[in-house]
Amino acid sequence: MSERTNMTDDIYFAPLLPWQQVLWSQLTQRVLAPQQSLPHALLAAGMQGMGKRAFVWRLVAWLLCRVRDEHPLGACGHCESCQWLRSGTHPSLQALPLISLPVSGDNAYNQEIASSTAKDKKSTKTASNASLKIKVDDIRALQPFIYQGGQGMRICVLDHAEKMTIAAANALLKTLEEPQAQVYLFLISDAPSQLLPTIKSRVQQLALQRIDPAISLDYVTQALGSTVNHREAVGAAAIEQLIQLANGAPLAAITLAQAPWYSKRALWLTTWQALRSGKRSSVAASDYWQTQLGIIEFIQLSELMLLDMRRVSLGFDALQKDVKLAEILQDNEPSESVIEHFSYSLQQTKIALQQNVQEKFAYDNLMQELVSL
Ligand SMILES: [Zn+2]
Structure with missing residues (x-):
């Protein structure tokens, strides 16, 4: 198995994060129920380290999976669609900005918290999203894909959606106002307050932000306990402190514990x-x-x-x-x-x-x- 395959496995076929189980079953049941469907535009918003991207990529894989009805807990990993995801060439998936495509970047977990984990001098200069922009031409380039019609589901993922320029946001707005059958848009944002209100009012926000503290504590404890290179076993008080310092975001707490400076x-x-x-x-x-x-x-x-x-x-x-x-x-x-x-x-x-x-x-x-x- 190549490194690249392992990386896509981490993203599309990773275990569901425990605090996302309720939302997962709500959404998937909605898709599987007759006469029901998902909203055409969904927003995964909130602070870094809560697993927004993990959830979205996992859901995208499942939505595209050819045998999803038989695999309600996650994409099968073997059908034609899942194979395309593994090879990074899925014809029904487009993502912006290009660095967000899981196969061309870090894995979704790490990417979400990359800004706090710059590992070397080189990455300190490139990890920042400060200069990242989604331009109007990027949105326009998606239009043929969105409006091509035809059979089957098509999905667009816009990561760092707050990085859209005003012109890009306006172009996207038009698309949001004309929902196409079988086309789904996922917006991801660490800073949703920077999104245009007109965009926000046309997308349905995924309830990813409420995390039961007990589930969080349990997850971080297990994750740190199983980290081979972690210096010593971490006590309960230390873990609660990590979670508090990470504003309740479990993945961010784990990254914090593993940061050399902590x-x-x-x-x-x-x-x-x-x-x-x-x-x-x-x-x-x-x-x-x-x-x-x-x-x-x-x-x-x-x-x-x-x-x-x-x-x-x-x-x-x-x-x-x-x-x-x-x-x-x-x-x-x-x-x-x-x-x-x-x-x-x-x-x-x-x-x-x-x-x-x-x-x-x-x-x-x-x-x-x-x-x-
Ligand atoms: Zn599949």
């Missing part, structure tokens, strides 16, 4: 304290951290620490109970404006890195800023 939070606090007390110079701290983490990862780590500092400054408890953040803040709490200033520096550093600023230079600057946090 285990360096105590070290970050030690450095911060040493810088503030003058026990360590910013140059020494910079040299040291450059051996520990890539700059993007250091920024992610710093953003997490700032998140909790903000919480404390607003009178909430720190989410992180396994490091001495709350204790340190009791003695010396940075003001809100200082927190905001450091946060701004982190954002500026990200922009500078995209413009090819040297990592060492960026690290030196950030450590200087950290002295006065």
Whole structure:
């Protein structure tokens, strides 16, 4: 079995995520029932790490499967349609932007949370979707496929739908207003607030956002327990903390646990304290951290620490109970404006890195800023 085949298996034929079971049976029963069908346009929206893309690609595979009636729990994996998906050449499936086609990108789980898991310097420059745009010509290029008529179901998937330009959104709107028999559109968005209201009002949102905390806890526990390279067994309190830090998104919690920077939070606090007390110079701290983490990862780590500092400054408890953040803040709490200033520096550093600023230079600057946090 080739690597590519394994990858499509992960996407189209993966086990259903446990918190999506109810929605899955509702939708599939609706498709299988006589006289009923799916809405022509569906939106999978919500924060990263909840499994939106996993759900959509799995449902797409099932809808296209030739023997779906006999396989209500997921595409069969063997029929002609499933074979086409495996080879990435399904004639009844179109996806935008092109990087979203599972066979040409990361798997759907990882892609969903790619922005928080940049693994090397190269990917820190390319993982960002900031420059991604879905243009009007991209939408127009779909039209012949949508309007070709004929037998059988056809499906379009628009990932990162919020990245449509206004012209692209207007072109899509026309399509949404003229639903074609047997044509289904799936929109996926991590930032649905950026979608045009006129688009949102013409698509039916999939109820993917409510996740039972007990199911989430169970899933993350099992996933981390079975991760071979995970350093040690993770306790229940640690897992609850991960889920809280990931805003309740189970897949994001798992990614967080596996991020190389997550285990360096105590070290970050030690450095911060040493810088503030003058026990360590910013140059020494910079040299040291450059051996520990890539700059993007250091920024992610710093953003997490700032998140909790903000919480404390607003009178909430720190989410992180396994490091001495709350204790340190009791003695010396940075003001809100200082927190905001450091946060701004982190954002500026990200922009500078995209413009090819040297990592060492960026690290030196950030450590200087950290002295006065
Ligand atoms: Zn099949």
